[in-house]
Amino acid sequence: MTALILLSGIVLLGASVQWLTGMGFALVAVPALILLLGPAQGVALANCAAGAISVVGLAGGWRRVRPAAMVPLCAAAACTVPAGTWVTRQLPQPLLLLLMGALVTVAVALVMRGARLPALHGRAGALTAGAVGGFMNSAAGVGGPPVSLYALNAGWTVREFVPNAQFYGVVVNAFSVTANGIPALNAGEWAAAGGAMAVGGVIGRAVGDRMPDRHARRLVLLLALTGGVTAVAKGVWTL
Structure with missing residues (x-):
């Protein structure tokens, strides 16, 4: 019962965050999910x-998707998803925890700094962000930060970013599910996760109407940073 409550709480928090910002479920939820379910099942x-x-x-914002940017992003991600899956299958669990926690922590730190990287400009930047994001998504479940950095360097507003982030999330997670498989949860765990996603969506929309974008963004990054550092500590402890 305790595990079901924890699972529901993690998924609810992640879903609320994703509805607030358009991206962020994995950043917030993955560190906790891998501690609860193990790296493979958590991702x-x-x-x-x-x-x-x-x-x-995406259903309400697909008309604002930018194909010129998203096609190279998604194509590059498709090429690197298998590499991320292969890496996770080669490493023992403590090293996986270290890898995933480190990826989350570094990615969050870069986004918090608002890193301006010449490598993330133009078509080459879209390919770079997509390739790194695809690898990170299949290896650690966190493919969003490279896309966030690309959007930051491209000068996108939050309104422009959200539908494109949703589109990228659909495509890269479809590739990742194909590579990583469906998690082996029982009926109760699936029900808990599904119910938490629905409730999280309601909460995220309600809070999103009242919370300024900058506050929502800061909350997501702080939660993600905490989770990433915790996963690193757990990996070090179990080595």
């Missing part, structure tokens, strides 16, 4: 949940 569940939330979110 697989994050891929499924983030992809499903992105499908629903």
